[in-house]
Amino acid sequence: AQSVTQLDSQVPVFEEAPVELRCNYSSSVSVYLFWYVQYPNQGLQLLLKYLSGSTLVKGINGFEAEFNKSQTSFHLRKPSVHISDTAEYFCAVISGRRALTFGSGTRLQVQP
Amino acid sequence: EPEVTQTPSHQVTQMGQEVILRCVPISNHLYFYWYRQILGQKVEFLVSFYNNEISEKSEIFDDQFSVERPDGSNFTLKIRSTKLEDSAMYFCASSRTVQETQYFGPGTRLLVL
Numbered sequence: 001a002q003s004v005t006q007l008d009s010q011v012p013v014f015e016e017a018p019v020e021l022r023c024n025y026s027s028s029v030s031v032y033l034f035w036y037v038q039y040p041n042q043g044l045q046l047l048l049k050y051l052s053g054s055t056l057v058k059g060i061n062g063f064e065a066e067f068n069k070s071q072t073s074f075h076l077r078k079p080s081v082h083i084s085d086t087a088e089y090f091c092a093v094i095s096g097r098r099a100l101t102f103g104s105g106t107r108l109q110v111q112p
Numbered sequence: 113e114p115e116v117t118q119t120p121s122h123q124v125t126q127m128g129q130e131v132i133l134r135c136v137p138i139s140n141h142l143y144f145y146w147y148r149q150i151l152g153q154k155v156e157f158l159v160s161f162y163n164n165e166i167s168e169k170s171e172i173f174d175d176q177f178s179v180e181r182p183d184g185s186n187f188t189l190k191i192r193s194t195k196l197e198d199s200a201m202y203f204c205a206s207s208r209t210v211q212e213t214q215y216f217g218p219g220t221r222l223l224v225l
Contacts, residue, residue, distance in 0.1 A: 090154075
């Protein structure tokens with residue numbers, strides 16, 4: 001079985017500060033990992049994904065994530081956040097199953 | 113840029129009524145999915161569909177749910193007899209292959225009274 005844990009339900013941060021949103025997964029087989037963002041009253045938009053290759057993945061809007069197999073983590077980072085980054089962020093995994101398994105989400109609240 | 117569309121954006125229904133949620137996946141995609149998100153909770157997988165049949169479904173997807181691709185463009189989710197606990201945001205998604213990115217629609221917010 002696969003599962004995803006997002007330890008932080010909310011992350012408040014000031015504008016232009018760096019941020020890290022944590023994601024840990026469990027799976028008995030190799031995985032594909034994703035981060036999606038959900039802006040208020042909108043659907044899910046892909047930020048970035050890890051399928052294979054380089055463990056550091058760059059996505060849209062200046063976000064990046066690093067796949068760490070030994071720690072089963074896929075933390076999302078941005079060196080300097082903007083007010084417009086305020087949203088819900090979901091980590092998700094696909095392994096042997098074909099459907100996405102989502103974490104419970106982290107609400108990023110960027111304050112001026 | 114092509115996108116997944118969903119209608120209606122909001123649906124209010126009485127308990128026990130049937131609802132049909134509609135989705136138009138991206139045109140060259142072959143895999144289709146429904147997910148739901150109960151308010152304040154995580155996004156949960158319901159069902160995946162490929163080659164005109166269900167390829168996978170979760171425990172949530174019981175006999176009151178069904179999916180259909182009635183024509184070459186639409187993909188529908190039917191809930192036969194809605195319950196209060198079916199109130200949620202329902203997302204449709206599609207992908208070209210099973211390993212490629214799933215693109216999500218904006219969702220249908222279903223409220224069962």
